[in-house]
Amino acid sequence: MIKKMLSFKSIKNRLILILLLCSFTPLLLLRFMAFPKAQKDLEEALISNLEGVKQKQTEIVKMWFDERKHDAKVVSRNISAVLGESINERVNNFLKLNDYIEMLRAEHKYEDVYVTSREGTVLVATGKEWVGSNLISRDYCREALNGHVFISRIQYFVRNEGENKKGDAESPIMFISAPLMDTDNLIVGAVILRMDTVHLSTIMKSAKLGKTGETFLVNREGIMLTESRFADELRKKGIIQHRTTLELKIINPHTGKLTNGAQKCLSGKDGYNAEGYINYDGSKVLGAWCWVPEYDCGLLAQIDIREGYGAAHSLKKFVLSALLLLAFPLILVAFYFGRRISAPILNITDATKKITGGDLGQRVKDSGKSDEISGLAKAFNVMAESLEEKTTKLTRYTTNLENIVRERTLELQSTTNFLNSILAGSTEYSIIAEDLNGNILAFNKGASLMYGYSPEEVVGNANVRILHTEEDVRSEKVDHILEVARRTGRYEGEVVRRRKNGEVFPVHVTFTSRRDENGRPIGFVVISKDITKEKLVALEKEIVNNVNKLIASGLDIKEVYKNIYLELKRIVDFTWLGVACLIDGAEITEDSNIVDGVLSMDWLNTGQYAFHALAQSVAVKSGEPVLVTDTLGGKYTIDQELYKKGICSYLCFPLNSKGTPIGTIALGSKKKNAFTEIHFDLLNQITPQLAIAIENTRLFVSIRESEKKYRDLVENAPEMIHEISPERKFINVNKTELNKLGYSLEEMRQMMLEDIVPNDHREEIKRHFKHIIVTGSSELETVFLTKSGKEINVEINGTALYNNKTGECICARAFVRDVTERKKMEEQVRRSEKLASMGELAAAIAHEIRNPLGAICNSVGILDTHLKLTGQDKDLLEMIVGQSERLDRIIKDFLTFAHPREPYFSLHDIREVIKNTIFLLEQDNRFTDKIEIKETYESILPKVYIDTDLIHQVLWNLFVNSLDAMSDGGQIRIMARKATLFLRDAVEIVISDTGSGIPSHELDKIFEPFYTTKSEGTGLGLPMVQRIIDDHGGTVDIKSKEGKGTTFYIKLPVGNEKLAV
Known part of the structure; x- marks a missing residue:
């Protein structure tokens, strides 16, 4: 009954359907056209508002950053003006x-x-x-x-x-x-x-985005840079502990990856997401974003999708409710009018069926109405009468009709023969007719081309089993296919077939049953298509997918190379896979070669060849693959070596990452002309991902090296660093402190803090440590005692580390600076000030002496000219002349010491200055064959800013002192080497001799003015040496042992601070 009511063959049902369609069409148009447009307009308005908020906030953030930079410029100018x-x-x-x-x-x-x-x-x-x-x-x-x-x-x-x-x-x-x-x-x-980011967070919170909307900044790692307006709720949920700034990473809590909006923002593209994505708190939000490259941050504007699309959803509910309310009365009206209109038509239908059954006397009762249906009833009655008259005539036509059918049958047979000829000539498909046992009865031209047999060879002489592999025949797979086709009348699937030449290939076969005139099966028509190309395409796709999975698997890059080799071997006949990594696209830094599945780093060393003469260079520069079909006649420098290794042809592809060449991949085969266009397409698909994997490996290695450098920086910091427990025992000590003190880490961990200071400093160091624990930090200048007993002056900056929960002190961390050199420098400054004051006194005395001395010298000169003295008188006069000249030289030295000229600094090689001074020394009368000079220089010495005349004067004074100390001959050793001076690069000059040496009790006095051990010395040579070295920002030290010799150590800074200023 229900099927009858739903049948559309009934005019009544069709009328009802038409009425329903007419009624519901306006409502459906409203639902599926007007409503989606209104909903889309609402969504677009929301996204437009979201984009506007994003743009406005971006401009405000940029203006805020620009104002801070402007403030910095103004402050800089004001400070410069103040100074x-x-x-x-x-x-x-x-x-x-x-x-x-x-x-x-x-x-x-x-x-x-x-x-x-x-x-x-x-x-x-x-x-x-x-x-x-x-x-x-x-x-x-x-x-x-x-x-x-x-x-x-x-x-x-x-x-x-x-x-x-x-x-x-x-x-x-x-x-x-x-x-x-x-x-x-x-x-x-x-x-x-230095300023906080509270104002920046306030700017982000000021955006008007409803109850659930917010804007915030993120850095390149996807971490929020401003405080969220929902920070309190996030703390209650446990998503953050303290604040969102620098703590909350914008990740999808379900996947652990950055949210869709954060990913798109960090990619550097502006945009929005109107579909919605999962936010960091698990809710679904709408978002708009942009990247601000000049300040290396991104801005996201987000709003909960339920709030954003709330109006659209309400509209949708309203429309659906209206449709449901109107549907029921419309259906009732449609059924009523459908029945009313279709009743007369159904009466005519019943009468028609009875006439069809042979009752030609049936007539339709006229309703008496003057509508179209009444007219139809009258016409039907006329037609029934006419039909009855013509039935007799129809019988006469039957015989004639049978004759016509016979003629048409003959024409149909002709058409069938024509179609058979078409099938026989088909070449794209193989069409074979078989009996129920698989014996071949027909074999078209397509089958001959596909399998290599002629029709004469197989028709009536062979079974379909000759087209299958021996394995399929033995396993009875062929019998199974025939059995299924006989039982069901059809079989379709993929099988492996074999050509006459033995080649195996895949085909898609369709068995269709052939039946006789009684419907009994008598055989099959088998249509086959060669699907080798389709299989090859599928295999290529599978290989590409597998390679991409390998690259993304996180395996070591060398293992990735090996697995790529095995995947490509499934489709490419090759022996060698080589990957060359480049720096700046012009230098091969690493060769990885897979030969017969084995990784080798030295099978082929492309680095020994000029890069521009390699196929790799051509591939990198052109951005296109390079194919060498025969290495024996190849034009590249590496081709002959490949030929000797058995590689007769190869294909080289460039590897590019973000437009930059980072390497090449090459496939080599033992066959000539081994590579085709298929291989080009395959490599085109895998090289981009391989390039990314290589670049990621480089980045990983770089990061790992950076981490190591950071650890080494702390461990090998120039300052001493240690951590001490509240009980004053050492916990950790860096290498610098271990080397300075001479202890091992295990020894230090058994010691107390006071064990490394002299006895008279122990109470002081204990008070210092207690002050750190109580106040959190403390500074102290004290003395450390090394394992060998040597004392070094140190400056300690200590800080306490506390447990955040309990407030208890965990340990104290101290940064200890060796200030021994600084103490020496302070002593040097004190000594220089003393020298300056004494020099001024000497200059005043020298000026007073010089005038009468000039008169004495002139008078003695006149006497020597006019008096002809002999004997003892002449000797006395010559002694007066000599001593007067000596006194004049001494006064000149006084004046030079008291009023030294200003140095003129320029960049020079210190070795040249030393060699020039040695050359002049060798011309001096005091230099004899008994004196040996030995020079030693480091291979690479930086140039220094010096006044060459003054440094020459320093070296000359020290060399002459050495000559005076070695009256019986000896050796002067000069060495120049790199050094450090107050944590800056310096050059050190070491001058030592094998002379008589200086007594230890005199070493502290030798740099004082007028102090000398020579009978005719002025005592100003070494003070002048020290003043010149001080003016150069350097230091001079001395070591001497009586009877063994003396050594001077001069350090000159590489960059002269006075010249820089």
Whole structure:
């Protein structure tokens, strides 16, 4: 009954359907056309608003960053104006500068303001603990000293421990730096402003995005840089502990990967997502984003999809409810009118069926109405009467009709024969007719071309089994196929067939049953198609997918090469796979070769050849693959070596990553002309992913080396670093401190802090450590005692580390600086001041003596000219002349010492200055054959800024002292080598002799003016040496042993600080 009601053969049902369609069409148009458009308009308006908020926030953020840079420039100019000249020479202005930067911090809400020298040393700071610190290792300091206005990344700041470390009480900060310029527009220092990011977070929170919307900044790692407006809710959910800034990574909690919006933003493209994606808290949101490259951050605007599309969803519910409410009455009306209209038509239908059954006397009762159906009933009655009259005539036509059918049958047979001829001539498909046992009855031209047999060879003479492999025949697979075809009348599937020449290939076969006139099966028609090409394409796709999986698997890159070799062997006949990695597209840094499945790094060394003469070079430069079909006659330098190794042809493909060539991949075969276009297509698909894998491997190695360098930096830092437990026992000690003190790490861990200081400093070091534990930090200058008993002066900066939960002290960490050299420098300054004062006194005396001495010399000269003295009188006069000249030389030395000329610095090779001085020494009368000079120089010595005349004077004084100390002959040894001076690069000159030496009790006095051990010495030679070396920013030291000889150590800095200023 239900089927009858649903049948569309009934005019009644069709009428009902038409009425329903007419009723529902406007409603359906409203639902599927008007509503989607309205919904789309709402969604577009929302996305437009989201884009607008994103754009507005981006512009505000850029303006905020630009204002900070502008502030830094203004502060830099103001500080330069306050100083007026080089900040290294205007110490008196620092008080005024302190007032200015304090005002600057108070008015502009900066956390700290620093002013550094050209070397990065903090000269003035609002935080006094920073004064004297060196910030040259910080990027913001270096960039400013290089002349750039720089904004650092947003980071955590922990006092005395550097940046980017999180602390409970510390808020995220950033640094803005600018260069300080003097009046000559030269960079003399830097100004650095430290500020928090609270205002930046306020800007992000100010966006109007409904109840669930927010905007925020992210860095290149996808970590939020500003505080979320939902931070309190996120803490309750446990997503964050303290704050979102620098703590919350924008990842999908279900996948652990960055959210869709964060990924697209970090890719550097602006855009939006109107479909929605999972946010970091698991909710689905709509988002818009953009990357701000000039400040290396991205901005995302997001809103919950339920709030964003709420109006559209409400509209959808309303439309669906209206449709459901209108549907029921419309259906009732359609059924009523359908039945009413179709009833007369159904009466005519019943009468028609009865006439069809042979009752030609049936007539339709007229309803008496004057509508179209009444007219149809009258016409039907007329037709029934006419039909009855013509039935007799129809019988007469039957015989004639049978004759016509017979003629048409003959024509159909002709057509069948024509179709058979078409099938016989088909060449794309193999068509074979078989009996039920598989014996071949027909074999078309396509079958002959596919299998290689002629029809005469197989028709009536062979079974279909000759077209199958022996394995399929033995396993009865062929019998199974025939059995299925006999039982079901059809079989379709993929099988392996064999040609006459023995070649095996895949085909798709379709068995269709042939039946006789009684419907009984008598055989099959088998249609086959060669699917070798389709299989090859599928295999290529499978290989490409497998290779991509291998590349993405995280295996060692060498293992990836081996597995790629095995995958490609499935389709390519080759022996050698070679991967060459490049630097700057012009130098091969590594060769990896897989030969017969075995990895070898030295099977082929392409690095020994000129790169431009290799096929790899051509492939890299052109960006296109290079094919060598015959290496015996190849034009590239490597072809002959490949030929000797059995490689007769090869294919070389470039590997590019982001448009930059990073290497090549080559396939080599033992056959000539072994590679086809199919292989080109295959390599085209896998080389991009392989290039990415190689580049990622490089990045991983680089990161691993950077981590090692960082660990080495701490371990081998120039400062001593140690950690001490609350019980004053050593926990960790870096290599620098171990080497300085001479202990091993195991020995240090058994010692107490007071064990490495002299007895009279023990109580002092205990008080220092207690102060660290109580206050959190402490500084101390003291003395450390090495294992050998040597004392070294040190400066300790200690900091306590506390447990965040319990507040208990975990340990104390100390940075210890060896200030022995600084102490020596201070002593040297004191000695220089003493020399200066004594020199001034000597100069005053020399001026007073020089005038009467001149008169004496002139008078003695006149007497010597006019008096002809002989004997003892002449000797006395000559003694007066000689002693007067000696006294004049002494006075000149006094004046030179008291008023030295200003050095003129220029860049020179110290070896040239030494050699020139030795040459002049060898011409001096005091130099004899008994004196031997031995020179030793390091192979690479940096040039130094010196005054060559003054350094020549230093070397001459020291060489002459050595000659005077070796009256009986000896050896002078000169050595020049690289060294360090106050943590800066320097050159050290060592001059030693084998003379009489200096008594130990006189060593402390030899640099004092007028002190000499020579009978005719002035005592100013070595003080002048020391003054000249001091003026060069260097040091001079002496070691001597009486009877063994004397050694002078002179250190000169490579870069002269006075010249730089």
